[in-house]
Amino acid sequence: MKKINSIGYAHKIIAVISFFLLLLPFLLHLIWLITNFTLLRIIIKISFSIGTIISILFLLLLKIELHQDKVINTQYQKNKNSRILLPSGFYECQTCGNRSLQAINKYCTHCGVNFKDFNEVNKDE
Template sequence: MVVLPCVILLLRWFWPLPVFWVLLTVSLMIGGLLAVFLAVLLMTELRQDKRIARYYEKHQNRALPLSDGRYECQHCGSTRLKQGDKVCPTCGVRFENDSSIYNTAARQEEQKWNIHS
């Protein structure tokens, strides 16, 4: 974004043609638009990361249901959990509330966040 305008500016000093001024202006405008576009993408990514981090913190000591009937430990990521497990066999974390695994409100919140879809 910086090299091309600098080269055009140097060429303009040696050959003062109006076409170099137009090229310099167009190059700076394209670079500015590209910088704004990348900044918007970065802001979107950071907001999404913040949202996912909040979701993870809220559900850290819960087992999340997977599509194949198993459950995943949010603490270590182990998928060796079964329906009645109260403790993760891999990391040993105790789940906050055994009934929260099957809670329909938790599933509705999961659908709202669109984490597993």
């Protein structure tokens, strides 16, 4: 499943929700107070329904995004302070992504973390 990242469009969804739940019903209610036109009451209810449905879908999207973030964070915490061997022969720091590490590096030269697998990697040598 693709990683959901709503930070770029969440404000637009909140604006649409605000329009259907607050602005449109408020304006239609003001018009209804003046005109007493009963069709406006139905349109207000439809607007509330649309706003509620969009809100529920948005909350569901945020719930899925939060779950994905927790899974990614769990994987990150598991691999923190470790390094992996690259095909080029260098190692990649799993904390910062530094890809210029050698087998003799006990710690990352970029972020400074001590590798918990240093003894495991070097026990064969």
